Each structure stands twice: as C-alpha cells, then as structure tokens.
Amino acid sequence: MADYGHELLFGTFVTPRADAPERVVALAQIADQAGLDLVTAQDHPYQAGFLDTWTLLSMIIGRTERIRVSPNVANLPLRPPAVLARSAASLDLLSGGRVELGLGAGAFWDAIVANGGPHRTPAESVEALEEGIAVIRGIWGQDGPSVRVNGKHYQVRGAKVGPEPAHDIGIWVGAYKPRMLRLIGRLADGWLPTLGYVKADQLPEMNKLIDDAAVKAGRAPEAIRRLANFSGVFGQAAGGGFGGGGGGVSGSPADWAEQLAELALTHGLSAFILAADDATTTQRFAVEVVPAVRELVAAERAHPRTPAPSPEPALSPETAPVQEAPDRIVVSGEIPGLGLTPTPDDGTRLSDRTLWDESERPVAPRIDEERKYSRHERARGQQLIDIHDHLRQELAQVRDLIDQVEAGMLGIGEARSAINEMTLRQNNWTLGTYCESYCRLITTHHTIEDASMLPNLRRADARLAPVTLRLEDEHKVIHEVIENVDRALVALVAGEGDLKSLRSEVDLLTDTLLSHLSYEERSLVEPLARYGAH
Structure with missing residues (x-):
C-alpha cells in the first residue's frame, strides 16, 4: 500500500542542550505558536550535556498551549517500563492528552552500562522491547486489572494498573532491522525511523515487513502510523535528498513540499519531524512548507492516480438500504469476533413527533467476522458503550427530576440547575465532536x-x-432538542409554560437521544475498536 491515509502530522526534533535550556523551551514555544503538531526530543540519559527528556517535556507542556510532545525515542534500557508508563500517563493526564511515546530498544551500550543499565545483544533487545511494551500497555489498563509479565528481561508480578492516560497514547518504535520491524507490525502504533539511516528505495521493503507482520497478527496495516525524522536546509539548490539516500531536503519551500508529499503518497509516511534548532527554519517549515504539503496530498487523495479498488461501494443517505442487506453491519446481538454487544433500540417511542427518518440512515460497512481483536482494541469499542450508558443514566435522571418537580419535591430552578450540570447538556453536539469531547471531559474535564x-x-x-x-x-x-428542554424550563420558571409542555420536550429528547445512541453504537463500536479515535 502506498498511502495509508493517515492525517498528516508535522513536528520538530530539538536537541535538549543543558547549556541552553531556555532556548530549547523557546524553540518548542515557537513550534506551538506556528501551528505545528508535535515537538520531540532525543532521550540519551547517559549524556551529561543533555537535559533529562521527561523533565524537559514536562516543562514544554507547561509553556505551550496545544502542541503534543514525545521522546524521540525513549531509552528503554535506562527507563524501567512500569515507571515509564506511569510517567507518560501522568503527563498525558496533566496536559489533557498531549503525550505520545516514542520508544527505542537502546544503543550506545557502553554508555548504558556505565549508567547502571544492561548490555543487550540485538536479539535480546527485541525480546526486551516486546516485554516492555506488554508492561506499558498493562500499566495503562489495556490488559486487565493487574499486570503480570514473566519475561526474561522484565518481571512484573501483580503490579497495580494506573493511572490510565487521558487518551490512547501512541507507541511509536524507532527501529530498522527485520525482527524489530515485524515487532512493530504486531505490537506498535507507529514506526519512527530517521531518514538518512534509511534510504527512500528501502522504504517499500521495510513497510512490507511491517504490513505482513500486522496482517499475520490480525491487524490492519493501516493501524500503524509511519513517521520520519528528517533534516533540511532552505536556499540551497534542490538535489540529492531522500531519493539519493540522504536524510534531508534542500531548495525552496516548494521543493521541500514536493519531496515530503511524494514520501507521503508513495511510501505512506504521514508524520514529518524536522530536526531544527533555530527559530527561522522552524517558522518557515510551519508557514511555507506544511500548508503546501497538506494541499498536495489532499489533492492527490481526492483524485488518485491509480484509484484503489473497493470491495463494496460507499453508501450514502440516498442509497443506503432500508432492509437488512449482506453488507450491513450487525444491528443487534454480539459483534462477531469482538465480543461486544451494542445497546439495542427497543423501538419504544414516547412522543408523537419525529425529527428524522430512521429508515434513511446509512449503514456501516460489513464486519470481517474472521478478524481477531486484542484486549486494547476491545477496550476502545467498549469505551463508547460505557460513555453512552452514562448518558442514558443522566437522561433517566432528567425524567426523575421532572417527576420530582411535578410532585412538589423539587423547585423548578433547582431542576434546571441540575440539568445544566449534566454531561449531555455540556457537550457541543453542534460541532459533531460529542464523543471526542465527552471522553476528554470524563478524564480531564476539558475538551481538546x-x-x-x-x-x-x-x-x-x-x-x-x-x-x-x-x-x-x-x-x-439533538443539540436543538436539548435547547428546547431548557426553553421549556425557563418558560415554566417565568410562569409562561407548564409541566405538560416540559414533559413533551423531554419525551422527544428521550426518543431522539436513545435512538441516536443505539445507531451510533452499532455503527461505530467495531470501527473504533479497529482504528481508534485518533
């Protein structure tokens, strides 16, 4: 596959120099202000001239507004995986979901040993990384209530789970050799090489190793993001670059954009991290190169040179079948292979008003019933059901509040105040980001x-x-229905409305919300398990 279709990300790779700490943080702030997505820092804990990476990333989080951070890549031999997992999760919670985890098996073994770490052979490095990922995911709560890994390099016997990060932190592995690439296909969320160590003509073979391992493990190759560190110089004549085996670009911003877009469309790279320690290069990259790359890739994706065959046509509201069809997603009962059961719509309706035609709802693509899902993937699907169950509980509370008002047990103003505190009232349905916003709300109490x-x-x-x-x-x-409930409450308080009108609006809210939640679950639980929300 040439283009895996991921959203493009752009970032910087700063040198964590201990002799210029404020300059390093300032470069991260410039990247944030310029609109880049990611700032990363190398992690060499044995390097006395470098700042500690996790301390630096924490400071960057505190000094920036929106940019994500990641070690590039974390040195596993000197960072015990259970501690590393909790460090990443803690910073993710404190930042509202702005942390990713670049992870490496280690290098410079003499320096690692000198600082109290192990010396590992290449084969041992692969083993240790696999065990380390198991520990990290376990601490994040993706494999059960406690963590047990009885490995050759890491033994974790009943460690408590937590804290759970604010979002699904991506584990991006920096690696080059076949065994490590196969591990990425089986276990990781991303591949993070440095161009220069890898030539462009090697990327197809390396991608294939990852893809084949992913398929063998029951994963979609698209589940693994392909990132890349690279270097670049503005102004020099374009030449060499990635095609010639170099790790950098040169020439005008347009030259940069063409080369990066080609890597995205031909080799599936979707995150480009520029090694830059000066403000001017960072700003020019963000302002002059990044928008051009996005435009080139978007144009090609909209009109691909070789359209990929589709096993089934895309459905639209106009063409979606009303009756059960062979390509329709399972609408009731347990989802095959996933072991999750979306909450069914029992068909009960309290209002004589209808705001949409349910028969016109498009249906999701057919599920691969032979696919196997990991615990982590099942947890992603279950999360949507759990969120919806909470909303259903709140809806029941709304109806109970109305009953209490009618019985004289609760004042109207108190009822309105209680409803306004509920999750369903606080979420921004208009922007279509309800589920994403709600996930953020219950973990960090604010929206990214x-x-x-x-x-x-x-x-x-x-x-x-x-x-x-x-x-x-x-x-x-649904947003408008919720507003109507509030208007009915206001009218009741002002003496201009009555409980009958309020009940009518709440009945309509009940019908629309419960129908919608059921439709969303049966349509998205499996895709969320497969792809995640990010």
Whole structure:
C-alpha cells in the first residue's frame, strides 16, 4: 500500500542542550505558536550535556498551549517500563492528552552500562522491547486489572494498573532491522525511523515487513502510523535528498513540499519531524512548507492516480438500504469476533413527533467476522458503550427530576440547575465532536479542540463517511432538542409554560437521544475498536 491515509502530522526534533535550556523551551514555544503538531526530543540519559527528556517535556507542556510532545525515542534500557508508563500517563493526564511515546530498544551500550543499565545483544533487545511494551500497555489498563509479565528481561508480578492516560497514547518504535520491524507490525502504533539511516528505495521493503507482520497478527496495516525524522536546509539548490539516500531536503519551500508529499503518497509516511534548532527554519517549515504539503496530498487523495479498488461501494443517505442487506453491519446481538454487544433500540417511542427518518440512515460497512481483536482494541469499542450508558443514566435522571418537580419535591430552578450540570447538556453536539469531547471531559474535564473522532474515522476508512456525516447531522438535531428542554424550563420558571409542555420536550429528547445512541453504537463500536479515535 502506498498511502495509508493517515492525517498528516508535522513536528520538530530539538536537541535538549543543558547549556541552553531556555532556548530549547523557546524553540518548542515557537513550534506551538506556528501551528505545528508535535515537538520531540532525543532521550540519551547517559549524556551529561543533555537535559533529562521527561523533565524537559514536562516543562514544554507547561509553556505551550496545544502542541503534543514525545521522546524521540525513549531509552528503554535506562527507563524501567512500569515507571515509564506511569510517567507518560501522568503527563498525558496533566496536559489533557498531549503525550505520545516514542520508544527505542537502546544503543550506545557502553554508555548504558556505565549508567547502571544492561548490555543487550540485538536479539535480546527485541525480546526486551516486546516485554516492555506488554508492561506499558498493562500499566495503562489495556490488559486487565493487574499486570503480570514473566519475561526474561522484565518481571512484573501483580503490579497495580494506573493511572490510565487521558487518551490512547501512541507507541511509536524507532527501529530498522527485520525482527524489530515485524515487532512493530504486531505490537506498535507507529514506526519512527530517521531518514538518512534509511534510504527512500528501502522504504517499500521495510513497510512490507511491517504490513505482513500486522496482517499475520490480525491487524490492519493501516493501524500503524509511519513517521520520519528528517533534516533540511532552505536556499540551497534542490538535489540529492531522500531519493539519493540522504536524510534531508534542500531548495525552496516548494521543493521541500514536493519531496515530503511524494514520501507521503508513495511510501505512506504521514508524520514529518524536522530536526531544527533555530527559530527561522522552524517558522518557515510551519508557514511555507506544511500548508503546501497538506494541499498536495489532499489533492492527490481526492483524485488518485491509480484509484484503489473497493470491495463494496460507499453508501450514502440516498442509497443506503432500508432492509437488512449482506453488507450491513450487525444491528443487534454480539459483534462477531469482538465480543461486544451494542445497546439495542427497543423501538419504544414516547412522543408523537419525529425529527428524522430512521429508515434513511446509512449503514456501516460489513464486519470481517474472521478478524481477531486484542484486549486494547476491545477496550476502545467498549469505551463508547460505557460513555453512552452514562448518558442514558443522566437522561433517566432528567425524567426523575421532572417527576420530582411535578410532585412538589423539587423547585423548578433547582431542576434546571441540575440539568445544566449534566454531561449531555455540556457537550457541543453542534460541532459533531460529542464523543471526542465527552471522553476528554470524563478524564480531564476539558475538551481538546484539535481532536475529532468522526473525521478521524472517515480518514481511516472512507466507507464510513456516510455514517459519520449522518451522525454529525443528528448531533445538531439533538443539540436543538436539548435547547428546547431548557426553553421549556425557563418558560415554566417565568410562569409562561407548564409541566405538560416540559414533559413533551423531554419525551422527544428521550426518543431522539436513545435512538441516536443505539445507531451510533452499532455503527461505530467495531470501527473504533479497529482504528481508534485518533
């Protein structure tokens, strides 16, 4: 596969110089202000001239507004995986979901040994990395209530789970050899090489090793993001570059953009991390190169040179079948292979008003019933059901509040105040980011504005576009229904309304919300398990 279809990310790779700490942080602030997505720092704990990477990343989080951070890459031999997992999760919680985890098996073994770490052979490094990933995911709560890893290099016997990070932290592994690439395909969320160590003509073979291992493990190759560190110089004549085996670009911003776009479209790279320690290069990259790369890639994706064959046509609200069809997602009962059961719509309706035609709802693509899911993937699907169950509970509370008002047990003003405190009232349905915002709300109590579950699912699988667009439209309708409930409460307080009108609006909210939540679960639980929300 040439282009894996991921959203493009752009970032910087700063040198954590201990003799210029404020300059390092200032470079991160410039990247944040310029609109880049990511700032990373190398992790060499044995290097006396470098700042400690986790301390630096914590300071960067505190001095920036929105940019994500990651070690590039964390030195596993000198950072015990259980401690590393809790460090990453803690910073992710404190930052509201702005941490990713670049991870490496280690190098410079004499320096590692000199600082109290082990000396590992290449084979042992692969073993230790696999065990380390198991420990990290276990601490994050992706494999059960306690962590038990009885490995050759790491033994964890019943460690408590937690804290759970604010979002699904990506584990991006820096590696080059075949055994390590196969491990990435089986276990990691991303591959993070440095161009220069890898030539462009080697990328197809290396991608294939990752893809084949992913498929063998029951994963989609698209589940693994392909990132790359690179260097660049503005102004010099374009030449050499990645095609010639170099690790950098040169020439005008347009030259940079063409070379990076070609890597995205031909080799599937979707995150470009520029090694830059000066403000001017960082700003020019963000302002002059990044928008051009996005435009080139978007144009090619919209009109690909060789359209990829699709096993089934995309569905739209106009063409979606009303009756059960062979390509329709399972609408009731347990999802095959996933072991999760979306909450069914029992068909009960309390209102004589209808705001949409449920028969026109698009259906999600057919599920691969032979696919096997990891515990981590099942947890991603279960999270949507859990979120919806909480909303259903709150809806029941709304109805109970109305009953209490009618019985004279609660004042109208108190009822309105209670409803306004509820999650369903606080979420922004209009923007179609309900589920994403709510996940952030229950973990960090605020929304990350640059994240959106539904657009990310569309990017992961274009066949989901009709369903996700329909869900966004329904979010707008539900937002207005909730506003009408509030208006009815206001009218009641002012003596201009009555309980009958209020009940009518709450009945309509019950019908629309419960129908919508059921539709969303049966449409998205499996795609969320497969692709995640980011």
